[in-house]
Amino acid sequence: MPKYKLTYFNFTARAEPIRFLLSYLNEDFEENRFEREQWPTIKPSMPFGQVPVLEVDGKLLNQSVAICRYLAKKASLAGEDEWESLLIDIAVDNIFEIRQDIMKNFHEPDGEVKIKKKELLVKETIPFYIERFEKIVSENGGYFVNGKLSWADLYFVSILDHIKVVTNVDMVDGCTNLSKLKQTVLNIPQIQSWIAKRPGPIF
Amino acid sequence: MPKYKLTYFNFTARAEPIRFLLSYLNEDFEENRFEREQWPTIKPSMPFGQVPVLEVDGKLLNQSVAICRYLAKKASLAGEDEWESLLIDIAVDNIFEIRQDIMKNFHEPDGEVKIKKKELLVKETIPFYIERFEKIVSENGGYFVNGKLSWADLYFVSILDHIKVVTNVDMVDGCTNLSKLKQTVLNIPQIQSWIAKRPGPIF
Structure with missing residues (x-):
């Protein structure tokens, strides 16, 4: 069972x-x-x-x-000590934050408000987060934290398709490090x- | 230093x-x-x-x-084992969720949208969470998790004044268990x- x-x-x-x-x-x-x-x-x-x-x-x-x-x-993907766990938690919460913004917009009942806010989201907010994620992963050896796989990486990759369907934005498009990270996670058997x-x- | x-x-x-x-x-x-x-x-x-x-x-x-x-x-407020830590994390995320809803509304730039959504928030969403929080604390010996103080309790009490200023809602008003919990935390030296x-x- x-x-x-x-x-x-x-x-x-x-x-x-x-x-x-x-x-x-x-x-x-x-x-x-x-x-x-x-x-x-x-x-x-x-x-x-x-x-x-x-x-x-x-x-x-x-x-x-x-x-x-x-x-x-x-x-064993949640950090080897409390400091590493903290860095992973921060990474996840940053990813979760932009995901929440996207979904709040998706569920906005007022059509006019939704369209106006979606433009801001796609043109400014999402790129702002992508830029930072790409930099973090480039500085951490291809992962979100300390050069090794954590649940922040799995979390990020697991929602990429979903975000693309909802926003039409591919969050790894044109980002060398995020694209590589996506492949790394998708290659896990x-x-x-x-x-x-x-x-x-x-x- | x-x-x-x-x-x-x-x-x-x-x-x-x-x-x-x-x-x-x-x-x-x-x-x-x-x-x-x-x-x-x-x-x-x-x-x-x-x-x-x-x-x-x-x-x-x-x-x-x-x-x-x-x-x-x-x-030592984050749980004695992984299961307890999970229950504390869930409690905190439930509290954080209603807090986020309140602050999204507070920062809503469109005045008309803000007023309309605030009404729903104050009349339905906040009471929905309060009712559940009161039940959880009543079933857990006066705390959010397992009858003992955790950071979920500190987190909850630390934002009560803030929520009251923003929404005019006192989240412990009329709730025996939440009121007691507030006092318990405020009595910590x-x-x-x-x-x-x-x-x-x-x-």
Whole structure:
């Protein structure tokens, strides 16, 4: 019986970093994937009305970044000491921050506001973050932190397709170091195997 | 010489959880407080153009939650095992999430959009989170996690005044368990002493 049961929509988005980490760990996790029209009936049973939710030993856990950190510790991808863990946490929170900005815009109900803010996002905010990410990875031997693979790298690569679908921006386009990092992560056998078999559309 | 130098506006807001934790640790930290009109000249030198930034041994660190987690580990407030750390991280991210929603609304440049969304926030979103926080603390012996003080409790209490100023909502009002938790944290001698001496307005 799998120890982990992941409840999320039948697409990548916010669950994909968790799926990357579970795959990296070679965990045989169960997926409770649902379609958009099922969400209203599922939402009330989720803590804080959100997904992804990971069920571990019967306990329902929300907050994807916290879940990823927990799994990353098991995978020895969360830093060798407290200082390194801090640098990894900062990198993840920087990535999470721009992801949140993008998704807030995507879910903006007012069409006019959405278009206006999306322009600012695509022209200024996203490039601002990309420039900094590229510099950080160039200064850290091809990874976000200290020249070695961490869950910040997995987190970043796991959301690239999603961001491209939502914004039409390829965050590694024209960035030598980010492009290489993407390839490094996609070359990890467990990630390759996950991507080859994963069901559902990329979103 | 203090090991820590904290750069932030001359008010509470996003820096206060860090100040609570540094105070809890009895750290003699240096504060680089500035006024709103100085921000445009400081902003470009900050990683990702944001504050608070904590300088540790000459390294500039952004992302307040990651910084708090690092300090919380030093204070033994970050969980006794990985499962407990996960539950604390989830609690903090839930608190951070509603805080972010509140601040996104506060910084909304379109006055009409701001008012419309604030109503939804105050009438629905904030009460939704408060109800869950009160239940969690009631089920966990007066704390957010496992019946003992963690940095989730310090984080929560450190932002209450700020949220009240911004939204006019007292998040512990009418909530027996949250009110008690607030008092528990405010009774910690280091926190009492910090609040008695802290400069700058509450915001």
